[in-house]
Amino acid sequence: MIDSIRVGNKIAELRKDAGMSQEQLADALYVTRQALSKWETGTSVPTLEMLMALSRVLNSTFEEILCLDEEADINPDDIFAGHSRKFILRQIVSGKLSLDIPNILYQMSPSERLLVLREIREGRLEVDRDELDSRLSLSEKRYLGGKNNDPEESNQR
Amino acid sequence: MILKKVIKDNQTIYVAVDKAEAEEMEKRGEEAIFVDEDDEEKEEAKEKERSSDDDKSFFEHGSRAAEFAHRFRDRFQHGFGPRMRKAGMNGRFSYSHSDDEDDDPKTAQLMRILPFMDDEDVHEVVEKYLAGDPDFAKLKLPAIMPFLNEKDCDAVFKKALESKELGHYIGAVAPFVSQKALSALVDQYLDGVYPDLDINRLYPFLDPKDIKRVFSYLLKK
Numbered sequence: 621m622i623d624s625i626r627v628g629n630k631i632a633e634l635r636k637d638a639g640m641s642q643e644q645l646a647d648a649l650y651v652t653r654q655a656l657s658k659w660e661t662g663t664s665v666p667t668l669e670m671l672m673a674l675s676r677v678l679n680s681t682f683e684e685i686l687c688l689d690e691e692a693d694i695n696p697d698d699i700f701a702g703h704s705r706k707f708i709l710r711q712i713v714s715g716k717l718s719l720d721i722p723n724i725l726y727q728m729s730p731s732e733r734l735l736v737l738r739e740i741r742e743g744r745l746e747v748d749r750d751e752l753d754s755r756l757s758l759s760e761k762r763y764l765g766g767k768n769n770d771p772e773e774s775n776q777r
Numbered sequence: 778m779i780l781k782k783v784i785k786d787n788q789t790i791y792v793a794v795d796k797a798e799a800e801e802m803e804k805r806g807e808e809a810i811f812v813d814e815d816d817e818e819k820e821e822a823k824e825k826e827r828s829s830d831d832d833k834s835f836f837e838h839g840s841r842a843a844e845f846a847h848r849f850r851d852r853f854q855h856g857f858g859p860r861m862r863k864a865g866m867n868g869r870f871s872y873s874h875s876d877d878e879d880d881d882p883k884t885a886q887l888m889r890i891l892p893f894m895d896d897e898d899v900h901e902v903v904e905k906y907l908a909g910d911p912d913f914a915k916l917k918l919p920a921i922m923p924f925l926n927e928k929d930c931d932a933v934f935k936k937a938l939e940s941k942e943l944g945h946y947i948g949a950v951a952p953f954v955s956q957k958a959l960s961a962l963v964d965q966y967l968d969g970v971y972p973d974l975d976i977n978r979l980y981p982f983l984d985p986k987d988i989k990r991v992f993s994y995l996l997k998k
Contacts, residue, residue: 621952622981622988667977668995682992688985706952710982714956734892734923735953742926759892 623707625662626687632660634678634685648677662704692717699724705732713739722751737764780810884915891924903929907936919949931958938962938971947975951982963987967994 635645642660646653649670658664666674671682683689692711695701696719699708709732711717721740725733739745740752741764753761779799780791791810794802799809891899903925906913918937922930934954951959963983966974967990980988 731923
């Protein structure tokens with residue numbers, strides 16, 4: 621998955637290196653300055669056709685523009701700073717980022733927390749359950765409890 | 778015509794009064810009854826004239842603001858309502874889904890209880906959806922995806938792709954789908970199985986290797 625914020629920063633960086641203003645680059649790509657601004661702020665990402673045009677105009681490669689081969693630099697106190705939320709979440713749930721999940725959970729929205737809890741519940745992410753439980757809401761504990769209940773407890777129910 | 782309420786012999790009767798007397802009644806705090814709309818409007822106009830300029834501007838401003846809010850809501854609903862519903866965004870800006878005319882009560886109820894359902898029950902819902910059960914045809918995929926396990930997510934995604942109902946919200950569903958399923962989708966896309974697939978909406982969620990494959994394919998094309 622790509623990090624739209626980092627891609628935006630990279631486009632702005634390459635544009636400045638090429639000595640172009642937003643208007644000049646937008647004109648060269650036949651897009652509006654607003655569309656280019658959205659790419660640079662990470663609000664949207666260029667289409668694949670536009671990426672090809674961008675790599676040609678900025679004398680770069682699409683791998684470089686999309687930061688495909690770069691490691692993400694994450695600040696544990698603000699994991700989403702300078703990054704796309706979806707990208708960070710995907711990195712966490714795929715286990716590519718080794719972060720202390722119980723201590724970063726408070727930075728996530730309810731649906732983002734649920735996505736991470738799903739991975740924990742299905743055994744794809746390992747965390748300290750005691751530490752995690754103290755940071756969960758009642759419904760989250762209930763959600764997470766499903767697969768970790770021991771058989772005896774299940775039989776008692 | 779202005780009437781005055783009078784109680785005579787335990788009976789309430791209404792007696793006509795002139796405007797001078799009505800003004801006197803008003804000063805005494807007695808209630809005058811207007812039976813003709815024209816008279817009432819005139820009296821209201823008089824009342825407005827009597828009130829101070831500050832009060833007048835305050836009331837005018839208040840009514841204008843209320844009117845603006847009303848018009849804005851109408852125009853917003855008229856202009857953006859259908860588009861928001863089409864994009865599966867309805868209810869995202871309100872506390873309740875119940876005002877959504879496309880929502881059927883069963884789906885809305887299911888959405889509320891999904892977080893508290895057992896795995897087996899959720900899986901049963903998914904199976905019914907996949908089997909094309911009409912009761913679950915209106916399920917909003919972006920809303921249910923977080924509650925499904927990866928296997929079910931992949932199955933639901935595949936079915937939605939085949940029925941071409943993902944449309945605009947493919948970007949909202951893709952984060953819940955496994956990389957394996959997305960890679961398989963890229964394979965099929967490269968083989969021409971999904972010629973109508975909007976790869977521009979999907980590529981941000983692909984693995985770098987798959988993005989490179991798609992790029993090479995498009996370059997060759």
